[in-house]
Amino acid sequence: MALNYIWIGFFLSSFIVGIVKLVFFNDMEVFPKMMNSTFEYAKTGFEISLGLAGVLTLWMGLMKIGEKGGVVRIFSRAVGPFFHRLLPELGKDHPAIGSIMMNIAANMLGLDNAATPLGLKAMKEMQATNQDKGVASDAMIMFLVLNTSGLTLIPVTIMVYRFQMGAADPSDIFLPILLATSFSTMAGLISVALYQKINLLDRVILSYIGGFIVLAGSVVLLMSRMSREEIAVVSSVTANVLLFSIIVMFILLAALKKVNVYEAFIEGAKDGFKVAVTIIPYLIAILVAVGVFRASGAMDMIISMIQKTLVSFQLDADFTGALPTALMKPLSGSGARGMMVDAMNTYGADSFVGRVASIVQGATDTTFYIIAVYFGSVGIRNTRYAVTCGLIADLAGIAASIVIAYIFFH
Secondary structure, eight states: OHHHHHHHHHHHHHHHHHHHHHHHHOOTTHHHHHHHHHHHHHHHHHHHHHHHHHHHHHHHHHHHHHHHTTHHHHHHHHHHHHHHHHOTTTOTTOTHHHHHHHHHHHHHTTOHHHHHHHHHHHHHHHHHTOSSTTBOOHHHHHHHHHHHTTOOSOOHHHHHHHHHTTOSSGGGGHHHHHHHHHHHHHHHHHHHHHHHTOOTTSHHHHHHHHHHHHHHHHHHHHHHTSOHHHHHHHHHHHHHHHHHHHHHHHHHHHHHTTOOHHHHHHHHHHHHHHHHHHHHHHHHHHHHHHHHHHHHTHHHHHHHHHHHHHHHTTOOOTTGGGHHHHHHTTTOHHHHHHHHHHHHHHHOTTSHHHHHHHHHHHHOOOHHHHHHHHHHTTTOOBOTTHHHHHHHHHHHHHHHHHHHHHHHHO
């Protein structure tokens, strides 16, 4: 529903700006530009979607190998002790625990198709023991906010888009996204823990959080001491070594479990092709709306106002071209994806703005959509503080994305 109003808003505001420019500024080119943009962006959306088919087919095939090789279960066991303490009202024997662990692990690996059914199953199992069926329980809220924070270890989709948009090294945003999404998750976790009075000084919780802080802090500190050229080399080499190591690990684990690796790949690859075809209308819809909005001059007006405000406070404003992606992200995943593609199309995939938009896209998930789907699936009407904590995670992820982008790429 939110995307519906946003989509309508793009066209109406573009029309109003166009009329103002035509009547008051005698701009005879504004409406031809807007109409031309509809054809141009429709063509761009189709070409991008078509180009995604091959690479997305490859990665979905590899992910299916990892899933059948038991990688999801390995991750769920690794994070199990941590989540048992974050969801104390469920206890260790609650039927939802297994689904929650698997959902979190699948999300971390970027397996959206596997994560969503597991998440809905977890919500149903938690609702079965929920005392007030119309009100979100503490465990539900913690689970939802961790989902909306978007912790992802392998941002496959974003790397695929960067490849399609002509990035020299599509994986150069791998480490920045990993850091940014980690900060988002930490912010969401801490905010919910404060509401629920969970003891963050518990030895197990502290060891997980402390380990993350040390690791993330060490990476940021190390990168901040390097030149831009050194950061580019280290980030690129590390990201590609890690990614290829993960691919090899997926294949080896599947082979050890006697999985037919080739058949598993084909099964996942078919899903990848279907996804690439399915997103064509969605991507074209949002890109055309954004294209008209940009052609009318409305986008430039908004960005210009933000830039002038930042400059007046003597702050760097180079990142502002990526703000549309950041503003759209909590509302609509497809909308934010369209904004990210538009930023790369306008400024270049390897531009600073293009990279900031990519990192922002990978830093968090779509808060309002996830809350609507997950809570709606079990009839929860009172979400309590879930939206507040979800938006705190979004804000932290966006802020971290901008700061980290300056460290790595500016």
